Amino acid sequence: MKGQKQKKVTIFGKSLYGFSENPQLTPGKIHDINTEIEQHKERDFVNLMVDIIVSMTLKQLYEEGD
Structure with missing residues (x-):
């Protein structure tokens, strides 16, 4: 495989x-x-x-909407 380049192993781009x-x-x-x-x-x-706050808010709005 003469034309292939080896990829370097990186951690977060380093x-x-x-x-x-x-x-x-x-x-x-x-x-x-x-x-x-x-x-x-x-x-x-x-x-x-953020996910927790959004989930709790949506749950509260859903429960109040019933």
Whole structure:
């Protein structure tokens, strides 16, 4: 398969192979990945809270409509 390019494995868009490029940059890259993971968790939490509030509101409106 001469024409195929290998895809790099990534976590949230970060290259796993990038760590071996420059050892001095490793702590910075780890910090960036940890920050991105935390932001992802925060977005998931906010989305969950919005879903809960919308579900409760719709349930209340449905019950009052009967």
